[in-house]
Amino acid sequence: MWDLVANLGFGLSVALTPTNLALCFIGCLLGTLIGVLPGIGPIATIAILLPVTFGLTPVSALIMLSGIYYGAQYGGSTASILLQIPGESSAVVTALDGHQMARQGRAGIALGIAALGSFFAGTVATLVIAALGAPLTALALVFGPAEYFSLMVMGLAFAVVLARGSILKAITMILVGILLSTIGPDITTGQGRMTFGFDWLSDGLEVAILGMGLFGIAEVFRNLEHNEARQVAHGAIGRLLPGVPELKQSAKPVLRGTVIGAMLGILPGNGAVLGPYASYALEKKIADDPRRFGHGAIEGVAGPESANNAGAQTSFIPLLTLGIPPNAVMALMVGAMTIHGIVPGPQVMTKVPDLFWGLIASMWIGNLMLLVINLPLIGIWVKLLKVPYRLLFVGIVIFCCIGVYSLNRQPVDILVLTFLAVVGYALSKFDFEPAPLTLGFVLGRMMEENLRQALIISRGSLWTFVERPISAVLLALGVALLVVAILPAIRRSREEAFQE
Amino acid sequence: MPSVRAPRSLISGLALIALAAFALWAVSDLSQGTMRAMGPAMLPRVVAVAIGVCGLIFVGLGFLQKGEPLPAWELRGPLIVGLGMVVFALTIRSLGFAVAAPLAMLIIGRGTTEAQPRELAIFAAAMTAFCLGLFRYLLDQPIPVLIVPGTDIAF
Amino acid sequence: MRRLLAAAALLTGFATGPAMAQDYPAKRVTLVVAFAPGGFADTFARIIGQKLGERWPQPVIVENRAGAGGNTAAKSVSTAAPDGYTILVTTTALAINQSLYKKLDYTADSLTAIAMPASSPESIATHPDKFKGGLKEFLAWAKGREVTFATAGVGSGSHLAAEYFFKVLAKTPSAHVPFRGGALAVQAALGNQVDLVSSSFGVMPHVAERKLNGLAVASATRVAAMPDVPTFAELGFAGFEAASWVGFFVPARTPSGIVTTLNRAINDIVAEPATEKQLLDVGYQLARRDAAQSGQFLKAEIEKWGVMVRAIGATVD
Structure with missing residues (x-):
């Protein structure tokens, strides 16, 4: 315990120098900005800024680059809540209830609770990293391909719970999502699957395009059916910040989301993507009235946002203690370390303690700064909704186009975006939801890869998924979740059948 | 049957x-x-x-099972917006953002029956300038600004 | 009007003109990285790009164009104008892909090597709980079982080298477990999920910390980052050398003056003491080659990986 305090004190002494404070602030501000813009993710931004950090010390450089990363997590929810344009998979969850809240004139409350929840989660996660980073590493390594596969199966069970309407439709959408995720090079043979020889399909679809097409632009299409009066801005915008009742309502979801997100973030195999979905499913399952979800339930914003930010922070654990990047942004951080002459790996903690503890301390400071940056910004963001929809939608579409173009600089991606938007519009016409599809897409590829790796390692024995205790527990949880979700639906449909 | x-x-x-x-x-x-x-x-x-x-x-x-009838489609919006997006995709690399973006926005804006041409033109011009400043210069994204075919001009 | 436009073009520095070595670079230079941000090639390109930008009056920008195992970028640069303003930064994948892919829509001949200054040898390692000891003992231990080995992915140098070693040199049954990237393969070994990991610099910090048991490294001499690990040659597999390198390429027919200018600039940057130390610390081996030597090196690499690819019958279409 005393060690922890001493270490954090040391870290603060590194992070609180004027230079590092300023860089942390710049990183957070820039992160917020690019987080708000769909498509321009932290990857592009960090990559572009990497050379700028050459003149800095490694600690200062990493403090700023990390600020961009978790700053983007704060900003990411903004576009989803206000305009329903999620640029990444976690923002898809926030869009579900967050955008509904915005439509009800509660955008400020949704943004506020997202910021507060994220701040709480960030604080807790920072402490977790500082206190338990090293021992948790050992736990993370217990997860092999079999465990990841079972985790993904459990994740897909969440998608069924996530669904608003028919279970059969949700399952169908998950399957379509998995099918889409198999586009691209096959992991064991390198063969292109369903790429039809197109260069732009050779590495599969991008989740950002999927999110912006199925949610963002499809929503624009739907809105264009109605007259101005029925669109996002009602004129009345309501309170700007959450009040006591909202805070009370959100406290427990934030707490649960933080725990879920922090645990999944530790896994080096990018378990963090599951966090927001898991939190949403949990909140919906234990809610007194699950029907509120999808219609502006504040828990559906508070929980997932906390889970997302907690996961974003704890995903630094595998990076700092093992040198293993759990996601593409962290891979870039490995590059940043390398550029600054630091060998990413287990030695970071012992050989460059100022980097290790300084970075951790800066994360908490950064989270505090983000809260200070974001709460006043809410007023500005909400004013965006006052722009008449006849102009606002033009802005949404052009921002999505730029965002998609900047991903790979391939104009054909914009055509894919257009196609997906039409698909998303058609889905909603036939009462299918795009959220389970997105989760199926995000988890599908990881699930398949881990399944195949596990089967090679087990020499083709499916028993490996049950013989390994953690994997068995995860699978059992997934099955239980499915049963709990499906049983009432089956009962209901049978009753309906009898009534007829 | x-x-x-x-x-x-x-x-x-x-x-x-x-x-x-x-x-x-x-x-x-x-x-x-x-x-x-x-x-x-x-x-x-x-x-x-x-x-x-x-x-x-x-x-x-x-x-x-008895279900709802086929949904009503309102294709004007999606068609026009989709056309605008396609135009953007086709012109961004050949003519540059300064042409592609306003052109696309002028088309997309017609996707609603409430479009007001003058207001839309001003908005498109302002958005183009704003996006160029934001994406090209502030965020340093490699977006071609202006290309004049047949000449050496390319930013 | 024409003069006005010309003046504007001159002012902004993006005017195109005949490429001459003495006034090169006269406009901004683009480094096209064949892989996503964060990898081996990307990191290296950003170091070099930054320093080139400091030396030159023109900006140097890095553009990632990942796809199809590095082929997307290689193809795009091979058809670019041969004026030295579009430079491909790629890895061993360029040499491997020439024989791994059934059909390629470009050839290595359409590219000219500028410099291949850094490489990191492939090595194999096990988890200490799975196996302690040297390579000889490992091969004895592996008798009668099938060795599962994790790598950065199918067709990666780590994969081909390891499979070639087991199939052709050691004649030991093995099963490849491909991961998406070297880091995840190393993770699988750290968690004792697989029998062995084959990787380049990714395993070095872990071997140095004794979290992994390094068996052998496929280079002519031992590596500074893990001096205890013997080379394959020392263990009786003479001549088995494989390394993943990073190289810079321009379209063929680029004026040789420009190629020489670029070669010198890149080599000088790598030889700067601070940069050199940084690269060595991370586990790279450095070599100064002129443009002609780089070209020969590429040819030799294509030949060498071709032998391995054919020997193990690997192919991608």
């Missing part, structure tokens, strides 16, 4: 079956592999068959 009671289910089911068939065709030349060494076609094939089965269920439900 049973009558269609839920046309939405029926159409969804048929679309899913078509998707499944398309996927099965698309992976038909890939190897299935074994449990020991799964081939590239194994998972897509299994998933496609499952989608096909779901499709069949929806088709069945279309005849069995």
Whole structure:
């Protein structure tokens, strides 16, 4: 315990120098900005800024680059809540209830609770990293391909719970999502699957395009059916910040989301993507009235946002203690370390303690700064909704186009975006939801890869998924979740059948 | 001949079956592999068959369960907005952002019946300038600004 | 009007003109990285790009164009104008892909090597709980079982080298477990999920910390980052050398003056003491080659990986 305090004190002494404070602030501000813009993710931004950090010390450089990363997590929810344009998979969850809240004139409350929840989660996660980073590493390594596969199966069970309407439709959408995720090079043979020889399909679809097409632009299409009066801005915008009742309502979801997100973030195999979905499913399952979800339930914003930010922070654990990047942004951080002459790996903690503890301390400071940056910004963001929809939608579409173009600089991606938007519009016409599809897409590829790796390692024995205790527990949880979700639906449909 | 009671289910089911068939065709030349060494076609094939089965269920439900009629389509918005996006895609690399963006926005803006041409033109010009400043200069994104075909001018 | 436009073009520095070595670079230079941000090639390109930008009056920008195992970028640069303003930064993948892919829509001949200054040898390692000891003992231990080995992915140098070693040199049954990227393969070994990991610099910090048991490294001499690990040659597999390198390429027919200018600039940057130390610390081996030597090196690499690819019958279409 005393060690922890001493270490954090040391870290603060590194992070609180004027230079590092300023860089942390710049990183957070820039992160917020690019987080708000769909498509321009932290990857592009960090990559572009990497050379700028050459003149800095490694600690200062990493403090700023990390600020961009978790700053983007704060900003990411903004576009989803206000305009329903999620640029990444976690923002898809926030869009579900967050955008509904915005439509009800509660955008400020949704943004506020997202910021507060994220701040709480960030604080807790920072402490977790500082206190338990090293021992948790050992736990993370217990997860092999079999465990990841079972985790993904459990994740897909969440998608069924996530669904608003028919279970059969949700399952169908998950399957379509998995099918889409198999586009691209096959992991064991390198063969292109369903790429039809197109260069732009050779590495599969991008989740950002999927999110912006199925949610963002499809929503624009739907809105264009109605007259101005029925669109996002009602004129009345309501309170700007959450009040006591909202805070009370959100406290427990934030707490649960933080725990879920922090645990999944530790896994080096990018378990963090599951966090927001898991939190949403949990909140919906234990809610007194699950029907509120999808219609502006504040828990559906508070929980997932906390889970997302907690996961974003704890995903630094595998990076700092093992040198293993759990996601593409962290891979870039490995590059940043390398550029600054630091060998990413287990030695970071012992050989460059100022980097290790300084970075951790800066994360908490950064989270505090983000809260200070974001709460006043809410007023500005909400004013965006006052722009008449006849102009606002033009802005949404052009921002999505730029965002998609900047991903790979391939104009054909914009055509894919257009196609997906039409698909998303058609889905909603036939009462299918795009959220389970997105989760199926995000988890599908990881699930398949881990399944195949596990089967090679087990020499083709499916028993490996049950013989390994953690994997068995995860699978059992997934099955239980499915049963709990499906049983009432089956009962209901049978009753309906009898009534007829 | 049973009558269609839920046309939405029926159409969804048929679309899913078509998707499944398309996927099965698309992976038909890939190897299935074994449990020991799964081939590239194994998972897509299994998933496609499952989608096909779901499709069949929806088709069945279309005849069995009473459902809503086919939705009404309002195609004007999606068509015009989609056209604007396509124009943006076709011009961004050949003419540059300074031409592609305002052109696309002028088209997209017509997607609503409430469009006001003058207001839209001003908005498009302002947005173009704003986006150029933001993406090209502040965020340093490699977006071509202006290309004049036939000349050496390219920013 | 024409003069006005010309003046504007001159002012902004993006005017195109005949490429001459003495006034090169006269406009901004683009480094096209064949892989996503964060990898081996990307990191290296950003170091070099930054320093080139400091030396030159023109900006140097890094553009990632990942796809199809590095082929997308290689193809795009091979058809670019041969004026030295579009430079491909790629890895061993360029040499491997020439024989691994059934059909390629470009050839290595359409590219000219500028410099291949850094490489990191492939090595194999096990988890200490799975196996302690040297390579000889490992091969004895592996008798009668099938060695599962994790790598950065199918067709990666780590994969081909390891499979070639087991199949052809050691004649030991093995099963490849491909991961998406070297880091995840190393993770699988750290968690004792697989029998062995084959990787380049990714394993070095872990071997140095004794979290992994390094068996052998496929280079002519031992590596500074893990001096205890013997080379394959020392263990009786003479001549088995494989390394993943990073190289810079321009379209063929680029004026040789420009190629020489670029070669010198890149080599000088790598030889700067601070940069050199940084690269060595991370586990790279450095070599100064002129443009002609780089070209020969590429040819030799294509030949060498071609032998391995054919020997193990690997192919991608």
